[in-house]
Structure formats: C-alpha cells, structure tokens
Amino acid sequence: MSKLMRKFLLAVIAPLLIMGILSFGLTAFLVNRFAEDERYSQLAREANIIKEALAESRPVPREIQGFITKDGVTERIGGRGRQIVELPILEDLQQKDRIEVQGNRLLTYQLTSGGTVITTIREAPLASSALDGVYLAIGVAFFVTLLLAAGLAYYMGRQFIRPIIELRRVAKQIGDGRKDVTLPVRPNDEVGELIRAVDEMQEQLVQKDVLQKSFIAGITHDLRTPLAIIRNETEALAAGVIPVEELPEVTDSIIEEADRLGLLIDETLVYSKLAGGMMPLDRTEVALDSLVQETVERLRSTFSKDQVRLTVETEPVRLVVDHRMFERVLVNFLMNAQVAAPTGSEVRVRLTPMELTVEDAGSGVAEADRATIWDLYVKQTGGSGHGLGLAISRLILDSHGLEYGVRDSSLKGACFYIRFGEERIT
Incomplete structure (x- = not known):
C-alpha cells in the first residue's frame, strides 16, 4: 500500500472512527437516560401499589421489591414475604436516588404515606441485562459500518490515486530524458x-x-x-x-x-x-522622440549605402524605460527593415503617444510566422543576421511589460510596433 493510500484511508477512517465512538457514547447515554426515567416511573407505580395494598390490608404482589419503614423498623417485602432488616442507607435517601450495594448500582424511589416510608428498588439500566442487546446491536452496526466505509474508501482511494501513481512514474521517465511517454487518462477533476x-x-x-x-x-x-x-x-x-x-x-x-x-x-x-535575469534594467524617464531621432540619424548613412530612404515622424513622448535596452530594440527593428527593404524603397519610423512603428516595403511576414519570428534563432526569409535580434528584443520588451508585434505595413511590407498604453508619461 502506498503512502498516499495510507494517508487517504487515515483521513477517511479516523473521522469516521471518532464520529462513531462519539455517536455510540451519546446513544448509550440517551438510551440509559430514557431507560432510567422509565425505571423511576416504574418504581413510583410500584410504590403506589404497595401503598394501596397496605391501605386495603391485602398482600403486596410478589414481583415487587421494596421496603416499608415505620416507627424506625424496616421490613423487606417481596418474593419471600415480609422480613425485618436493618438498612441505615435508606434513611438519607431522596425521593429519587441511586445506591450501590455489593458492587451493583440500584435506583430507589421513596413514597411517604403518613408515618410510613415506602421504598421501591430496581437495578439501574446500565447494569441491566435487558440493555445489553441494545448496546451489542449498536456496537455491531458501528463495526460493520466502519468496515464498509473502509472498503469503500480503499476502492475509491485506488481510483483517485492510480492516476497520480502513474503520473509519478511518467514524471520520472520525463526526468530521465525519455520523450515517448504515455500519460494516464485525464479524469475531469x-x-x-x-x-x-x-x-x-x-x-x-x-x-x-x-x-x-x-x-x-x-x-x-x-x-x-x-x-x-x-x-x-x-x-x-x-x-x-x-x-x-x-x-x-x-x-x-x-x-x-x-x-x-x-x-x-x-x-x-x-x-x-x-x-537568466542577470541583466537588471536601469529604468529612467526617457524622451522617446529624442532617442528615435538620434538613432535614425546615426543609421541614416548605413541605409543610404543600400539606396534605402529612412524617414522619421515623431511626437513628444516620455516613457520610463532602460535607455540602452530600448535603443537596442529600435536598432534591431531598423536593421531588420534595412535587410527586407528593396533598393530604392523607404523605411518609415513613426512615433505617436500610443505606439512606435518601423515599416518597410519588403515581402512582409506571413501570418503563420508572426508568433514564431520572436523565438530564438528564427531568421526572416532572406535575412543575414544570426536570429538573435528579435529574440533579444522580445526579452527586453517583456521585461518592460510593453505590448509588441508585427503586422502588415502601409508600405506593403512588414510593420513592427511597440504599444505604450498607460506606461507613457505625458
């Protein structure tokens, strides 16, 4: 049996066991209390029968056990007739009381009639063999219920735990480097x-x-x-x-x-x-319009060598970013556009309070490739780079919490964009 199964059974059976013991004790207490009240009622009836028998000078029924005390003399009445006895214990009894004689618990009831004190006596319910069957039935029912609950819990536990045990085996295989592993059936939980x-x-x-x-x-x-x-x-x-x-x-x-x-x-x-998170960002408030203008001017001669026009339109925008890292992203976008742009075409950079875009007139990026183009070592068709530029740009933009992507350009090529949202400072 697995450790998880033992814990599951303990978690199910332990509360049932505690609940069963408490229920058995409470039931026994209530049964005894009810039986005790019935026993006192019976003793009161028997005391009244003795009183009526004495008043009418007729014998007391033999099945009634009791005592009559008059003028300091106590007589026992019952199956053997009337016998004088000495029982000092009867002197301090209340109307309903309990006494113990030779290890037996007894219930007593006293009725005073004139100068005569009538005391009836019966065995306490818990000591009565009449209730042994009740307690035995309760105990057997509890034991059978506990066995059924344990069996059901074991069966249900195996159903619940089997996928977890199989999953542990599969996880170990995955950890060992295996790729052809079969996962267990998925339950809907x-x-x-x-x-x-x-x-x-x-x-x-x-x-x-x-x-x-x-x-x-x-x-x-x-x-x-x-x-x-x-x-x-x-x-x-x-x-x-x-x-x-x-x-x-x-x-x-x-x-x-x-x-x-x-x-x-x-x-x-x-x-x-x-x-690896080992390059912390140095975020400061940056004038993006100045950063874009300076970067474009620095690269303009490079574009001119390939006979590509580099144009820029900016509006005042301030943003809290890492100046060096954000500039690196912009340079990556521009160099990708330079590679994609045909000779004599235009690469357009536009900065608005909502986004920064870099557009080219190349062949664009296919819809199916727009998600994977940011992955490590994925190159654009016809690209001469190392496939790291956009992967680095993705990490930088993700660390800034900025939205980015690529869409169709108004120049019929690709448009790489960065959206600022509420992060910009106006």
Whole structure:
C-alpha cells in the first residue's frame, strides 16, 4: 500500500472512527437516560401499589421489591414475604436516588404515606441485562459500518490515486530524458488538470530541446563561416601568395569577419543574461522622440549605402524605460527593415503617444510566422543576421511589460510596433 493510500484511508477512517465512538457514547447515554426515567416511573407505580395494598390490608404482589419503614423498623417485602432488616442507607435517601450495594448500582424511589416510608428498588439500566442487546446491536452496526466505509474508501482511494501513481512514474521517465511517454487518462477533476499541466510541460521540454539543438547548430554554423574565412585569408597572408595591392582588401575582410564574430558573441551573451535575469534594467524617464531621432540619424548613412530612404515622424513622448535596452530594440527593428527593404524603397519610423512603428516595403511576414519570428534563432526569409535580434528584443520588451508585434505595413511590407498604453508619461 502506498503512502498516499495510507494517508487517504487515515483521513477517511479516523473521522469516521471518532464520529462513531462519539455517536455510540451519546446513544448509550440517551438510551440509559430514557431507560432510567422509565425505571423511576416504574418504581413510583410500584410504590403506589404497595401503598394501596397496605391501605386495603391485602398482600403486596410478589414481583415487587421494596421496603416499608415505620416507627424506625424496616421490613423487606417481596418474593419471600415480609422480613425485618436493618438498612441505615435508606434513611438519607431522596425521593429519587441511586445506591450501590455489593458492587451493583440500584435506583430507589421513596413514597411517604403518613408515618410510613415506602421504598421501591430496581437495578439501574446500565447494569441491566435487558440493555445489553441494545448496546451489542449498536456496537455491531458501528463495526460493520466502519468496515464498509473502509472498503469503500480503499476502492475509491485506488481510483483517485492510480492516476497520480502513474503520473509519478511518467514524471520520472520525463526526468530521465525519455520523450515517448504515455500519460494516464485525464479524469475531469484537479488530477486531470495536473496531468494536463505535465503534458504541457513535456511539450515545452520537447520544444526547448529542439530549439536548443537548432540554436547550437545555428551558432556553430555562424561561428564556423567567419572563422573559416579568417583562417583561409590568414594562411594566404602567411604563405605570401596575396599580391601587395590586395593586402588592404584582405585585411578589411579579416576585420569584417572578426567584427561579425564579436557581434555574434555579444548578442549571445546579452540573450543569455536577459533570459537568466542577470541583466537588471536601469529604468529612467526617457524622451522617446529624442532617442528615435538620434538613432535614425546615426543609421541614416548605413541605409543610404543600400539606396534605402529612412524617414522619421515623431511626437513628444516620455516613457520610463532602460535607455540602452530600448535603443537596442529600435536598432534591431531598423536593421531588420534595412535587410527586407528593396533598393530604392523607404523605411518609415513613426512615433505617436500610443505606439512606435518601423515599416518597410519588403515581402512582409506571413501570418503563420508572426508568433514564431520572436523565438530564438528564427531568421526572416532572406535575412543575414544570426536570429538573435528579435529574440533579444522580445526579452527586453517583456521585461518592460510593453505590448509588441508585427503586422502588415502601409508600405506593403512588414510593420513592427511597440504599444505604450498607460506606461507613457505625458
């Protein structure tokens, strides 16, 4: 029997046992009290019968047990006739009283008639064998009820606990790394909700495993490519096979690939710190219109090289954000737009009190991809980045509690947006 089953049975049977004992005691008390009242009524009737028999000078019925005290002399009446006895205990009795004689509990009733005191006596109900059957019946009924309750509790407990025991086994298999596990049938209760939560956890673990493998494969590829270029060109320099007039071009290529490696490493570290909560935000009140204008001006020449027009429209907006992190998100949006924008097209940045948008005239983002594009190492079609930019942007925006997304652009491409809501300062 499992520990959970033992606890369940204890939780069910212990209250029943306590309730049964209390019920048995209360029932016995009430039965005895009722029987005692009936016994006193019987004793009163017998005392009156003795009184009438004495008044009419006829014998007392043999089945009546009692005593007659007159002028200090006590006579016993009953089956053996009248006998003089000495019972000092009868002198201090109340009308209804209890006495104990030779270990037996007795009930007494006294009736005074003139100078004569009539005392009738009977065995107390609890000491009466007549009630033994009642107590035995109550006890047997209680014991049978307890057995039935224990059996029913055990059966119900097995039905309740079986999915939990199976779930424990499945959770251990998941912890051991198994993915082909079968969850127990979901009952329509809290256990079913627990099984559903474990099922969702298993799906998330599988997704994270796939994502991790994809991330490792992508990072490995992006690291290998610039390293291969740097190695090949360095070996060519060392071998002296590169003409002198081509040296500037080769060294520029090596520097460019080294910069690509540095950017990839920097983005990977930033993502790792943000995901692990190890990069605290330095929130201050920021003039977003100034931040947007400065960022656009800094990148304008980069867009001009690709013959892409970068336009900006801003309204005064103040927001409590981390200046450096928010700027990073804006740069990520702008660089994605630059990659997507065709030659001779426009990239439009617009800031209003309600949202910030970056629009391009590219091919846009398919409806089915708008949720997954923010995942780690998911690249846009035709993109040349590392697939970390939007994943980092998502973590930054989530940490600020801002709403964000991508929709169709008025320029026929993609429109990345950030909504401010009530967080803005007017």
